[in-house]
Amino acid sequence: MRLISSGRHHARFEFGDLQVISLRDGYIDMPPTRLRDEDGRALGELPAAVPLVGGNLRLSVNAFFVTDGARSVLIDTGASDNWHDPTMGLIYDALEEAGVDRAEITEVAITHNHEDHVSGLIAPGGSEAFPKLERVWIGASDTSVFTGRLEPVRDRVVPVSEKVAINDWATAIPTPGHTPGHTVYEMRSSIGRLLVWGDTVHVPTLQFERPNVTWEWDGDQSQARAARATLLRQLTQPHHFVAGAHLDSPGIARVTASGDGYALEYLAPPIG
Numbered sequence: 001m002r003l004i005s006s007g008r009h010h011a012r013f014e015f016g017d018l019q020v021i022s023l024r025d026g027y028i029d030m031p032p033t034r035l036r037d038e039d040g041r042a043l044g045e046l047p048a049a050v051p052l053v054g055g056n057l058r059l060s061v062n063a064f065f066v067t068d069g070a071r072s073v074l075i076d077t078g079a080s081d082n083w084h085d086p087t088m089g090l091i092y093d094a095l096e097e098a099g100v101d102r103a104e105i106t107e108v109a110i111t112h113n114h115e116d117h118v119s120g121l122i123a124p125g126g127s128e129a130f131p132k133l134e135r136v137w138i139g140a141s142d143t144s145v146f147t148g149r150l151e152p153v154r155d156r157v158v159p160v161s162e163k164v165a166i167n168d169w170a171t172a173i174p175t176p177g178h179t180p181g182h183t184v185y186e187m188r189s190s191i192g193r194l195l196v197w198g199d200t201v202h203v204p205t206l207q208f209e210r211p212n213v214t215w216e217w218d219g220d221q222s223q224a225r226a227a228r229a230t231l232l233r234q235l236t237q238p239h240h241f242v243a244g245a246h247l248d249s250p251g252i253a254r255v256t257a258s259g260d261g262y263a264l265e266y267l268a269p270p271i272g
């Protein structure tokens with residue numbers, strides 16, 4: 001997997017016979033008290049390696065577009081104008097910057113039903129962001145989000161309740177924990193596998209080294225911890241790569257075992 005080009009809000013990678021474009025939707029600032037230990041308590045002092053901005057953790061928000069030139073999948077959609085502060089909703093700029101016409105996107109895969117992942121299906125102003133949308137893949141237990149603002153796309157929702165192929169090279173894999181319907185998407189190319197793993201990790205500077213640390217908003221803390229352990233172990237295999245919604249933009253990395261935990265090695269310098 002190799003970086004080909006990048007801009008302010010996107011980075012493009014060659015991945016064998018696939019291309020992967022990381023799209024930066026923006027960032028969220030969150031208090032460090034959202035990090036939890038195994039007893040569900042907020043962590044005490046954080047290691048110096050965990051940077052804070054004005055006392056907060058700054059989480060990148062990324063979506064990913066994967067294409068073989070003929071078929072494409074957009075995984076996650078950012079927050080659009082549906083977040084309380086205007087630091088997100090950049091995905092439409094990111095797509096334009098990357099030369100992807102959003103009017104041509106037909107397949108969207110959602111990792112889970114939180115606002116920073118699903119809201120971008122509706123553009124600011126209320127129109128559908130992807131006018132030729134044919135299918136929205138999402139975990140069956142997360143489909144209740146398609147009411148109100150998201151009601152217009154409900155008729156194209158495809159609930160995922162077991163491992164299922166989206167096309168020849170993309171597979172949806174249920175990984176409940178962060179939400180009951182949390183789903184990761186595995187992309188298989190001629191040179192390896194990329195796991196687009198949604199919210200498996202929120203704070204990369206801490207949760208690779210200490211994978212037992214959870215996030216307050218992991219709906220089921222122990223299930224989320226177990227899912228993270230399984231995926232991290234899987235990612236240490238050769239030719240495996242990860243794309244993370246909250247890894248530092250552009251958020252594509254390799255994972256290695258390190259001490260009692262793991263280390264990540266980004267494949268591209270930061271953007272944004």
Ligand SMILES: [Zn+2]
Binds near residue numbers: 114199246
């Ligand atoms: Zn998230």
